Amino acid sequence: MVFGVAPCLLALSQRRRKPTRLFVKRAEGQPREAVQKVCEAALTRGVPIQHVTKRDLEKMTGAVVHQGVCLQASPLGFVTEEKPTRPQHGSHPLPLWVVLDGVQDPMNLGSILRSAYFLGVDRVASSIRNSCPLTPVVSKASSGVMEVMEVYGYNNLSDVIKVKLGQGWQAIGTVGLGEASAGASVVPCSDFQMSKPTLLLMGGEGCGLSPDLRELCDVLLTIRPRRDLHHAVDSLNVSVATGILLHSLLSSRAVAA
Structure with a gap:
């Protein structure tokens, strides 16, 4: 479970993870702009969005600061194989x-x-x-x-x-x-x-x-x-x-x- 506005937004946009569902804190009216951007990124990726309570998000994240969003996605691990480096030209x-x-x-x-x-x-x-x-x-x-x-x-x-x-x-x-x-x-x-x-x-x-x-x-x-x-x-x-x-x-x- 990735949580926080910036991590969720980047996890959706960088495409290094496979996201399956975005959980968003239920609120009256329009969500704040930062959360709206995360939702738009999820829609672009075809990721389902589920609105839940603040308590639900706290259960998912262990009561840490989640900023109202939590993304269920595949984990990231260390890179363990060397990748070819591009040759440097000039200074x-x-x-x-x-x-x-x-x-x-x-x-x-x-x-x-x-x-x-x-x-x-x-x-x-x-x-x-x-x-x-x-x-x-x-x-x-x-x-x-x-x-x-x-x-x-x-x-x-x-x-x-x-x-x-x-x-x-x-x-x-x-x-x-x-x-x-x-x-x-x-x-x-x-x-x-x-x-x-x-x-x-x-x-x-x-x-x-x-x-x-x-x-x-x-x-x-x-x-x-x-x-x-x-x-x-x-x-x-x-x-x-x-x-x-x-x-x-x-x-x-x-x-x-």
Whole structure:
């Protein structure tokens, strides 16, 4: 059950799902314009529309914010097969992938997808075994971006990263301010210049980046706080940190000839 105006509208228009029925909150008079657009998209696809009570929608969605619409449709999953890429001609920005290692909170995953899409990331990749699947909650948290942007899933991120490193890419991880690291240099994100194709590796909530992936990193980035921090508040939410790092990297990236 996809819920929310933007997820339902994009699920109907992108045609990556097979929709079977649209449920709309029963109301007096004309529905608001946003809901009307969802209904029009459903009619275009030949999807039946059923008007139900607010309580019915809450039962379908588990009492989350549904904005008056809920779409019954086939699920979306990770892309697990590589697709051929178009050759680049002339100058073009260096590619940047976000690689997610164990992000389990659907709200965080949705927020990361939204930031990655908005900022122009070339691919989002995720581990499959220890990460959040692509649920309707993720779609709602992404404001429907999950319906537009494919998310690649891998059983072994380490193997994928090693292949890209062999192709001349660099792997960049993250650490907390002042955190020690063996091997890779630690650099404030504001001082880093992206000069080659890059994988930004982000660890999950709590545990952070796994040791085997951290060992593959060429550089570890930190985000400098703008104040003296209380010892109990010494880090950022993974989705917020990802957005900051992506903006910093993409603002600094060079153009490949």
